[in-house]
Amino acid sequence: MTMSISDFRRVTLDDVARAAGVSSQTVSRVVNEHPYVSERTRRRVLEAIRKLDYRPNRAARSLATQQSHMLGIITYGFPFYGPAQMMRYVEQTARARGYGVSFATVNDLSLSEIGKALQNLGDHAVDGLVLITPVIGATPGELERLCGGIPLVRIDAELGSPVPSVVIDQRQGSRLATQYLIDRGHQRIGEIHGPLNWFGARARHDSWNETLLAAGLTPGPFVGGDWTARGGYEAAHQLLDQRISVTALVIANDQMALGAMRAIRERGLRVPEDVSVVGFDDIPEAAYFDPPLTTIRQNFPALGEQSVDYLITLIASPETFFHQRVLYTELIERQSVCTR
Amino acid sequence: MTMSISDFRRVTLDDVARAAGVSSQTVSRVVNEHPYVSERTRRRVLEAIRKLDYRPNRAARSLATQQSHMLGIITYGFPFYGPAQMMRYVEQTARARGYGVSFATVNDLSLSEIGKALQNLGDHAVDGLVLITPVIGATPGELERLCGGIPLVRIDAELGSPVPSVVIDQRQGSRLATQYLIDRGHQRIGEIHGPLNWFGARARHDSWNETLLAAGLTPGPFVGGDWTARGGYEAAHQLLDQRISVTALVIANDQMALGAMRAIRERGLRVPEDVSVVGFDDIPEAAYFDPPLTTIRQNFPALGEQSVDYLITLIASPETFFHQRVLYTELIERQSVCTR
DNA sequence: ATGTATAATGTTAGCGCAAACATATAGCGT
DNA sequence: ACGCTATATGTTTGCGCTAACATTATACAT
Numbered sequence: 001m002t003m004s005i006s007d008f009r010r011v012t013l014d015d016v017a018r019a020a021g022v023s024s025q026t027v028s029r030v031v032n033e034h035p036y037v038s039e040r041t042r043r044r045v046l047e048a049i050r051k052l053d054y055r056p057n058r059a060a061r062s063l064a065t066q067q068s069h070m071l072g073i074i075t076y077g078f079p080f081y082g083p084a085q086m087m088r089y090v091e092q093t094a095r096a097r098g099y100g101v102s103f104a105t106v107n108d109l110s111l112s113e114i115g116k117a118l119q120n121l122g123d124h125a126v127d128g129l130v131l132i133t134p135v136i137g138a139t140p141g142e143l144e145r146l147c148g149g150i151p152l153v154r155i156d157a158e159l160g161s162p163v164p165s166v167v168i169d170q171r172q173g174s175r176l177a178t179q180y181l182i183d184r185g186h187q188r189i190g191e192i193h194g195p196l197n198w199f200g201a202r203a204r205h206d207s208w209n210e211t212l213l214a215a216g217l218t219p220g221p222f223v224g225g226d227w228t229a230r231g232g233y234e235a236a237h238q239l240l241d242q243r244i245s246v247t248a249l250v251i252a253n254d255q256m257a258l259g260a261m262r263a264i265r266e267r268g269l270r271v272p273e274d275v276s277v278v279g280f281d282d283i284p285e286a287a288y289f290d291p292p293l294t295t296i297r298q299n300f301p302a303l304g305e306q307s308v309d310y311l312i313t314l315i316a317s318p319e320t321f322f323h324q325r326v327l328y329t330e331l332i333e334r335q336s337v338c339t340r
Numbered sequence: 341m342t343m344s345i346s347d348f349r350r351v352t353l354d355d356v357a358r359a360a361g362v363s364s365q366t367v368s369r370v371v372n373e374h375p376y377v378s379e380r381t382r383r384r385v386l387e388a389i390r391k392l393d394y395r396p397n398r399a400a401r402s403l404a405t406q407q408s409h410m411l412g413i414i415t416y417g418f419p420f421y422g423p424a425q426m427m428r429y430v431e432q433t434a435r436a437r438g439y440g441v442s443f444a445t446v447n448d449l450s451l452s453e454i455g456k457a458l459q460n461l462g463d464h465a466v467d468g469l470v471l472i473t474p475v476i477g478a479t480p481g482e483l484e485r486l487c488g489g490i491p492l493v494r495i496d497a498e499l500g501s502p503v504p505s506v507v508i509d510q511r512q513g514s515r516l517a518t519q520y521l522i523d524r525g526h527q528r529i530g531e532i533h534g535p536l537n538w539f540g541a542r543a544r545h546d547s548w549n550e551t552l553l554a555a556g557l558t559p560g561p562f563v564g565g566d567w568t569a570r571g572g573y574e575a576a577h578q579l580l581d582q583r584i585s586v587t588a589l590v591i592a593n594d595q596m597a598l599g600a601m602r603a604i605r606e607r608g609l610r611v612p613e614d615v616s617v618v619g620f621d622d623i624p625e626a627a628y629f630d631p632p633l634t635t636i637r638q639n640f641p642a643l644g645e646q647s648v649d650y651l652i653t654l655i656a657s658p659e660t661f662f663h664q665r666v667l668y669t670e671l672i673e674r675q676s677v678c679t680r
Numbered sequence: 681a682t683g684t685a686t687a688a689t690g691t692t693a694g695c696g697c698a699a700a701c702a703t704a705t706a707g708c709g710t
Numbered sequence: 711a712c713g714c715t716a717t718a719t720g721t722t723t724g725c726g727c728t729a730a731c732a733t734t735a736t737a738c739a740t
Binding site for chain 2: 077084092095105125228258261
């Protein structure tokens with residue numbers, strides 16, 4: 001009933017202490033679950049806390065402990081499905097672990113934009129950072145210096161690179177997609193890749209190429225897009241302009257696949273009869289595209305959870321030996337691919 | 341080998357004061373742009389700040405001023421386009437105004453979930469809140485009480501309701517869509533609405549109905565969806581099962597429109613020749629649907645900006661007389677509607 | 681009984697900052 | 711010269727909390 005976030009005059013430790021007839025330090029001990037508090041005292045304090053609806057003042061605690069119990073997320077401003085999902089799961093996990101989450105969006109991937117975002121979050125004293133975007137033109141150490149020692153976990157990082165990160169094995173995902181097409185008899189397989197300054201995009205691109213070569217096939221034409229439907233649309237037109245016949249396209253995300261399918265139809269071709277398409281992400285809408293899109297699903301919930309857990313470990317002991325956690329993808333079979 | 345910067349990056353006001361040969365209070369004055377600091381002193385202090393790379397400690401400042409300079413966002417966990425956009429623009433505006441932003445997602449719209457989110461944000465001492473979701477079963481005052489006096493601005497609120505809010509005039513949007521169809525000779529216009537516990541969804545629904553009546557037409561069949569493509573798909577099938585012929589459908593968001601178009605095609609009908617469709621939101625993908633979707637665009641940037649500005653006003657003077665800011669929509673004409 | 685470990689509490693001293701108050705200097709009219 | 715104001719700076723205090731240390735009570739061995 002009286003559950004208020006901030007009452008007129010906030011209830012402090014001392015108020016609780018007075019009410020419970022103990023010192024404020026004892027209350028602090030109870031609140032922070034220290035040992036050496038008798039059961040009887042603990043109960044009385046807890047009772048007083050409940051009665052007064054005491055809520056610790058984070059600012060004071062932060063000042064005293066040098067910890068804010070806040071995590072920061074840096075994410076790309078444009079509402080792509082992947083980053084949005086990651087934010088969501090990062091937040092949920094963080095909250096479950098007792099952390100709050102603040103975030104800053106960047107509108108481009110320059111080091112200076114990221115720097116501004118970092119500064120902002122840093123000013124607000126986050127204990128750790130999750131970086132959901134890639135950064136253009138930053139040497140490995142540069143970013144760490146910018147963070148000023150605040151633990152940082154990256155999500156879009158190079159597989160095997162020596163920075164703390166949780167990544168989805170994009171090579172494996174792209175291989176899944178490409179091999180799936182190969183297995184269905186496709187020989188001329190083109191590609192629309194994402195912006196190559198995203199590690200994930202580059203990995204998907206490379207793996208598409210390698211998988212094809214490994215199967216003894218010549219990689220088809222490829223064009224880059226910017227993750228958007230428009231980008232995919234334009235890329236597909238560009239690709240089809242080359243007049244190299246392809247029977248299938250691997251496309252780096254579902255939005256671009258949507259645009260590409262539209263472009264394909266505009267050329268008088270059918271999906272999947274003339275050109276098969278595999279996307280990436282499995283956005284909720286993919287099942288309702290025309291035709292429903294066969295695509296690669298990424299495990300975003302696990303990604304969010306693991307990056308937070310890793311980050312919290314890093315906060316607790318910054319010297320934690322670096323490692324990279326890797327997650328895998330699965331192929332979702334729908335109707336945008338046909339057998340040759 | 342990498343220096344642990346966190347230890348030595350602890351520059352305080354006093355350090356700056358010593359370096360500049362003034363008292364810490366003078367430095368504080370410079371930082372907070374108080375009057376009564378001589379130009380010469382200000383310059384010296386600024387120089388020292390720059391040299392030492394001083395950054396104010398937010399926790400200490402919060403403790404002293406009782407203000408956190410943090411805004412909180414409560415948003416729905418599922419990544420709908422509208423809420424995501426709002427978050428984005430709220431964050432950008434807040435940051436431009438010197439505020440940080442933290443957020444909490446809720447997985448359902450119950451008062452208790454919202455309460456938990458509020459609690460979490462409140463523990464982290466936000467100065468104000470932007471509520472992007474509606475709340476089920478809360479009386480007007482209930483939420484305010486939960487916030488315990490923290491200023492709150494809502495985004496999904498009833499037009500004309502006496503709560504601080506910035507809203508898009510959904511009635512106007514829905515009227516735009518419906519009238520557009522009427523003007524093109526449609527007589528049997530059905531509807532797929534959103535969850536009616538969202539004020540916006542209800543407003544769109546009511547307005548669809550009223551616009552039709554005002555034009556002397558009988559409202560066609562309507563079914564509810566859950567904002568998702570799947571929801572739209574199922575709703576459309578349900579609607580078409582009724583075997584009441586419709587020539588057009590007003591659909592409460594673009595994702596549902598996507599699903600609905602798929603369902604329409606599955607019945608052997610064409611969009612727009614047999615059934616015209618108007619969506620709502622203008623998501624970036626809408627232009628690449630098949631056919632490209634005629635839809636209602638909402639001004640999310642303005643929504644984000646205005647809600648933050650309103651909130652900041654409210655923080656500065658909580659007694660600010662309530663008002664509601666209203667924004668309007670525009671119709672984006674594409675190819676999912678044809679003239680009868 | 682005496683000492684010694686262990687458990688349970690209290691006391692003190694900041695964390696870094698800004699509000700409130702105190703003081704000092706310059707400028708100006710009389 | 712005097713007071714008076716406007717300007718410019720310094721000093722004290724406390725925001726609410728926790729770390730570190732100090733103290734007391736209790737248990738148990740010697």
